[in-house]
Amino acid sequence: MTQPAPHLVVLSGAGISAESGIQTFRASDGLWANHPIEEVATPEGWARDPERVLRFYDARRDQIRAARPNAAHRALANLEARGFEVSVITQNIDDFHERAGSRRVLHLHGEIMVSRSSVDARMRYPLGKRNIVIGDVCDQGSQLRPDVVWFGEEVPAFAEACDIVARADLLLVVGTSLAVMPAASLIDELPLAAACMLVDPDESLVVPPGVARLALPAGQGVPALTRQWQREGRLFVPQH
Ligand code: APR
Numbered sequence: 001m002t003q004p005a006p007h008l009v010v011l012s013g014a015g016i017s018a019e020s021g022i023q024t025f026r027a028s029d030g031l032w033a034n035h036p037i038e039e040v041a042t043p044e045g046w047a048r049d050p051e052r053v054l055r056f057y058d059a060r061r062d063q064i065r066a067a068r069p070n071a072a073h074r075a076l077a078n079l080e081a082r083g084f085e086v087s088v089i090t091q092n093i094d095d096f097h098e099r100a101g102s103r104r105v106l107h108l109h110g111e112i113m114v115s116r117s118s119v120d121a122r123m124r125y126p127l128g129k130r131n132i133v134i135g136d137v138c139d140q141g142s143q144l145r146p147d148v149v150w151f152g153e154e155v156p157a158f159a160e161a162c163d164i165v166a167r168a169d170l171l172l173v174v175g176t177s178l179a180v181m182p183a184a185s186l187i188d189e190l191p192l193a194a195a196c197m198l199v200d201p202d203e204s205l206v207v208p209p210g211v212a213r214l215a216l217p218a219g220q221g222v223p224a225l226t227r228q229w230q231r232e233g234r235l236f237v238p239q240h
Contacts (some may be wrong), residue, residue: 005057005085006235009168010076011186012090012097015175015200019070019219020096022063026177028185039151046118050143051062051134057146058131061112070220071176075226077101085169089161091176091183093148101123106164108157108183114147121156156179165189170235171196172225175218177205187211195237199225212237 014024024030039045040056056133069077077100088097093112094149097105101219104226110116117123117138124147125138136144160224165171166189173196178184187208197212199221207213214221229235 005083006160007085007167008031008073008079008088008172008235009165010086010088010172010174011176011183012088012092012174013176013178013183014092016072016090016218016222017067017070017092017094017096018175019072019217020067020094022067022094024175026179036230037151041148042152043150044149044195046145046150050145054132056150057112061127061131064096064112067096069096069194070219072096072104072222073100079226079229080104080113084229084235087164089164089186091180093146104165106157106161108149108155108161110146110148112148115144118143118145118149125236128216137184155182157209161186162189168194170194170237172222173198173200174222182183197225197237216232 018024024034035056040053046053072097076086076088080102084184086104088102088103089106090097090107092108093107093110095113097113112129115125115127115136117140119140119142120138123138125144131143134143138144165186168190171187171190171194175190187196196210197214198207199214199216199218201215201217203215228238
C-alpha cells in the first residue's frame with residue numbers, strides 16, 4: 001500500500017496579500033486604523049448604514065480587482081501543480097490564491113467577489129464585474145450584502161477548517177497576527193506529530209511553543225521554502 005502524500009496546510013492572513021498592495025488590518029496605518037470596525041464590519045453597522053458598508057467593501061473589491069497575486073501566492077500554487085498535497089485556509093476575502101492557481105482554498109471569513117442574502121448565508125451569488133447596490137436582492141427578496149463574515153457572526157467554514165488542519169503534516173502560517181478567534185485556535189487542531197511554521201516579518205509576534213519562525217515578508221519567505229521542498233521532494237522545517 002502506498003503512503004498518502006504529506007499534506008501541507010497553509011493558514012494565510014492579510015500579510016500574504018500585503019505585497020500585492022492590499023493593506024493589512026492591524027498595522028498602525030492598517031484598515032482598522034481608518035475605518036471603525038463597528039461601523040463597517042458588524043451586523044449592527046450594516047443595520048445602521050448599509051450604504052456605508054457597501055461603499056467600504058466596494059473600495060476593497062475595486063482594489064483587489066486592480067491588483068494581482070504575488071510571489072507567495074504563486075509559490076503555493078506552483079507547489080500544488082508539482083504534485084504536493086496543498087490545502088489553503090485563508091482568512092482573506094480576496095481571490096489571490098485562486099487567481100494564482102491554488103485549487104483547494106477555503107475562505108474562513110468569506111469572499112469579497114461574492115454577494116449573499118442578508119437573511120440566509122447559504123444564498124450566495126458570484127458578483128463577476130459588478131458591485132452590490134441597495135435594491136439588489138436574493139431569490140427571496142432580501143437585500144444582498146457582501147459574503148464576508150463580520151465581527152460577532154458565526155464562522156460557517158470553521159468546522160471544515162478544523163478537519164483540514166487535523167489532517168496536516170505541516171501547517172504553514174503566513175501573514176496573520178493570529179488576533180482573531182476562532183481562526184487563531186486552528187493551530188490547536190494540529191496533530192501532535194505535525195510541524196508548524198510561521199512566515200511573518202514582525203519579529204515581535206508571539207509565536208506559540210514549538211512553532212518555527214521565518215521572519216521574512218511572504219513574497220520572499222514562502223518561495224524560499226517551496227523551492228527547498230521542491231528540490232528535496234518532501235516537506236520539512238528548515239533548520240537555521
Ligand atoms: N508578509 C507576511 N506577513 C506580513 C507582511 C508581509 N509582506 N506584511 C505584514 N505582515 C503581517 C503582519 O506582521 C501581521 O502579523 O501580516 C499580519 C497581518 O495581521 P492583521 O492585520 O491582524 O491581519 P489578519 O491576521 O489577517 O486579520 C485576521 O481580522 O479583521 C479581521 O476579518 C479580518 O481576516 C481578518 C482577521
